[in-house]
Amino acid sequence: MNGHYAIAIDGPSGAGKSSLARRAAKEFGFLYVDTGAIYRTVGLAAHRRGIDCHDEAAVAAILPELEIRMAYNKAGEQCMYLNGEDVSSAIRAPEISICASDVSSLPAVRAFLLDMQRKCAREDSVIMDGRDIGTVVLPDAELKIYLTASAEARAERRLKELLAKGVETDFAAVLKDIEYRDYQDTHREIAPLKRAEDAVLLDTSEIGLEESCELLYATIREHLGIN
Structure with missing residues (x-):
């Protein structure tokens, strides 16, 4: 791959x-940055301290105490560390999903994490996903994609993931969580x-993972001219 690219x-x-x-x-040799995991890490820290994740002053007060670090294991998977502890699994609990959505709405948290995210894109060619990557974090990204699916399709997928991890829940609870996060x-x-106005829209409601991958790969090749 030639050149330096950012895909939002x-x-x-x-x-x-x-x-x-x-x-x-992995297909194109980019660094993957899961920004949602970064916000989940802040949410986990607040949750563990019993802090109301809507309380900006309380959450902002603990930010200087947080050492948040990303690392990649041998499989190339992003791992999150909070003050030296690997919290990659802990941040995936359903209750932390709600905390992540709540803290991500706080200006103090977004400002705290913004440079961390942009630094990744300055140093490597990245594929970065989140909620405001193309509109705020990387507004000059070479390619912006808006990936969506119906709430019901997303709930079904998330339910399978959680059950596979041994998390006890049901479709109604997962759908409620997704609809809450959508609103937030x-x-x-x-x-x-x-x-983003210049983002390519990809809707995967009616297609599976492999078809979705091929659609994404084709979009990247078409817009960036890379193989």
Whole structure:
């Protein structure tokens, strides 16, 4: 691969951004950055301290105490560390999903993490996914993609993931969580989830993972001219 590229993938919770972006990064030799995991790490820290994740002053007060670090294991998977502890599994608990959505709406948290995200793109060719990558974090990305699927399709996929990990839940609970996060993400005052004007729309409601991957790969090849 020649050149330095940034690909921004935005979309609602459970749309498959992480799974697809991770595969695409491996396919094209990019660094994958899961920004949702970074916000989940802050949410986990607040949750462990019993802090109301809507309370900006309380959350902001603990930010200087947080050492958040990303690392990649031998399989190329992103791991998150909080003050030296590997919290990659802990941040995936359903209750932390809610905390992540709540803290991500706080201006103090977004400002705290913004440079960390941009630094990744300055140093490597990246595929970065989140809620405001193409609109705020990397507005000059060479390719912006808005990846979406219906709430029901996303809930079904997320339920399978959670059950496979041994998390006890059901479809109704997962759908409620997704609909809550959709509302929070699209209605927050700072950097709400929305499609960038120049983003390519990919809807995967009716197709599976492999077809979605091929659609994403084709989009990257077409717009960036890389193989």
